[in-house]
Amino acid sequence: MSQYLIPKSAVVFEEEIKKSRFITYLSHVENITQARNFWQELRVLHPAARHHCWAAVAGAPDDSQQYGFSDDGEPAGTAGKPMLSALQGSRIGEISAVVVRYYGGIQLGTGGLVRAYGNGVQQALKQLETDVKILRQSYSLVCDYGQINWLQLLYEKYNIVIESQDFTDKVWFQLAISEDNRGKFEREIQERSAGQLIIEKIRR
Incomplete structure (x- = not known):
């Protein structure tokens, strides 16, 4: 997966079901630790609530870890x-959901709870604005000063x-390149430089 959607801003959705208040919060997180921290923040914000349930797809949508x-x-x-399940169905990554429940005295039953929690997240997702995250790998490229201008155009193109x-006797660039564009960019710089320019992956 070379790119995926992530939350642009937080969302809050609230509804009442049989006198219980369900407040759904969505937020951008970059890992499970941040998701747990978000959950803890809401536990502090709503100390009187009966339940603070949470779920997260804290990385890429297909990263089950x-x-x-x-x-x-x-x-x-x-x-x-x-x-x-609602988060997975959205195909949005780096997202955490917390549903805070203030119990209203009427039991909903297992089916009612599944609908209440799942629907709360689904309704919040409808309000969510997203950005596209493009996954890039770092590469180094060393060139002559005379090659900078056409390289800059290729950076924009790809x-x-x-x-x-x-900038020393040569020009050294550290570039972040998506896998989708790496091959095309590499072929074009080699053609334009008659094989002189290459990119090397930076190991982290």
């Missing part, structure tokens, strides 16, 4: 899993980000 969820005292499988540059 970054999935997480908790029913936080609700019957097993009635909160965290339907919340996670949506390449200059992470850093250094």
